[in-house]
Amino acid sequence: MQTTNGISILQIKNTQVSVCNNKKKEELIQFDQFDEDLIPKSKLFSPMNVNLNLKCVENYGNNKIYDINETGPNEQQNKSDQLLDQLNSKQRMDTSLLQVNVMTERLNNQNLIFYAPQYIPDVQHFLTQPVPVDKIVQCTLIKNKKGFCNFYPKFELYFSESLKFLCAGKRQSTKRKSNYIISSNVENFNSNNKSVCIGNLKYGTIENSFYLYDNGNDPNKSGQLETTRREYAVYFYKKSSLGLKSINVLIPSVINGQPQDFKPITQNQGIQKAFSQSKNENVMQLVSRPPTFSEEKNAYQLKFTQRVRAASNKNFIIISNNQQNDEEFILQFGKCGDEYYNLDICHPLSILQAFALCITQFEIKLK
Template sequence: MHFKSIVRELRDMRDSIGNSSRRRAEGKHTNRRGRSHIAPEGSPSSSALFQQQSQWANMPPELLLDIIQRVEAAEASWPARRDVVSCGSVCRSWRDITKEIVKTPEQCGCLTFPISLKQPGPRESQIQCFIKRERATSTFRLYLGLSPALSGDASKLLLAARKIRRATSTEFVISLLGDDFSRATNAYVGKLKSNFLGTKFTIYDSQPPHDPAVQSNCQSNGRLHSKQGSTRSPSGNYNVATISYELNVLRTRGPRRMHCTMHWIPISAIQEGGTAPTPMTFAKCQKDQFPQSADPKGKNPLIEFSSNSLAETPESIQDTRNPLVLKNKAPRWHEQLQCWCLNFKGRVTVASVKNFQLVAAVEPCQNVSVAEQEKVILQFGKIGKDIFTMDYRYPLSAFQAFAICLSSFDTKPACE
């Protein structure tokens, strides 16, 4: 049987299982993941029994490994890469082998599973995406692809965000789904929050940072408790980055000047032999698993990571690190065009104050090569009405890059 026929049959099997599961759910939205996501670990027992009894569940491991390796090598881009996800959705044995075969974006340059959006991009190339803005609904959608004109229906939705204006700040709620921005579901992945002037933004991740100290605290908490049902309480918000825009007091002409401090990416990540934090699974250390104590100001709940009054808090861990700081790449003044210019290599076609390129801000004592200092880690720019390109690379993840770009959409009269 041809491999594409095998994958097509697997996909039909997965859809039939999903339809029967949804009918049994009686209208309850217990699984909000899209077709592109890997099957959840905790599936209904009847579906699991059906999967285990299927003709594909008991295949020899050697043959199964060969099949999935061939599928993964042949389908390198979306929407064809959906076949790789289909292989991981058959049953537990298929899922385990698929996870072993599929590499991280840093290793293969491909986005496959939802966790790929939290993993660093490739080192030697950029993952090219574009953002569509819907002004009527204040929604921003991140797609994988060159542009809407070139990708068309093949564009893969990665993340979506909705802008929420408050009295003293602005928030962008980021979700895996384009129509679900509730913080009480598994689709919620984080948020971006600004200060009153729109000059400082904080990126919050729904998952705890990929740090051994924090992970051990999460696992050793003696006051864990579980809740029934797939819909969970809102995730914890973990401060992973801070974005600061410089005030333009003199109203001088030029692009916005910004600095991004990546609290959980050390400067050693871009040094020779360095590595960036790479989560392999979504952590189960959630906000609803920890007791909360009131903030002295009565505003935000404080998450307790340990039953021993926190010997080491996230803030103290941050202080012991030397975090990676990103800054604007300095533009040059073009005499003929009479404007500031950056080389986007054809990826940006419309002049805008929102356009930027970010490079690492390093000190001579940090032993970072000149080549690494000149690499554009993230670039963002306008190509049409409400259409923007976003290209990122190691050590940023798609989630972090998207959140940084969202900060450019907020109004900043004091910085322009």
């Protein structure tokens, strides 16, 4: 490793990767694959070089995580097992998109205040309500591959700074494709337990679509409107003209601080149908930011803040469908380590809507 003006430069297969310090503005350039004979990946993603926003990283030589869920006495049921045994497994990077990490003042430009309350009296209400205007919630998502999680993946969400557990989603062993229960308890995914089950993410009848509901009942099985499930969001994926993944998000509009209520009894009463009606003010459309072509790099690229540390085809940015300012975002999701992803959420999304959208990134396979 050599150092130039305080910036560590790592030579990997004749490709330079600049690891930024807090004072310099440099670019994190995508590379194809680690050659562990030259430099172990554990050194590149160690706490010495990259801030993973995880205070509990110890003994970075072994890259093990200990006591990642530091909860109080009233939250002991949410304690995780030791997550992610190692950070040093071999990793391949997506080469279809060059991702540039620019140390901009994007968060300052948006005049956002970090929002991470220590005491949350009603977890379900907190997770399902829109993030307050002019605030940003910074979380870290962890994909747990331990044990049977290879077959039934589990994703856990924490505040990045305090490591307070927020919620977890786990794929269910059903015949239908990609159904997830989202729970406020890291171990309990019983959909009948309304005290912990806060959401259901289901693969849609339309190809490459997902629907997010609360813990209410299926209208085909419920005889009462009061107990019918509420629809929180609809996610659509398609290939763009560039052959890259494009995301459309439909959510209830937020009016006077409250999201509009959708409890569809039939397919003609949901968010998707309401959006198809012209000038419907009860539904808001969000889209993924398209990459721009860099003639210098001869590749398509996206700009992320410093919380995104590694190139991945899971990385994406969500904006409003009519947004012009390329320095602002509503959601930013990107890799920061092996099976670790940072998630930044702004109004009008809720934490639950954002978390469910990120889970779909691991399920979608466009042809």
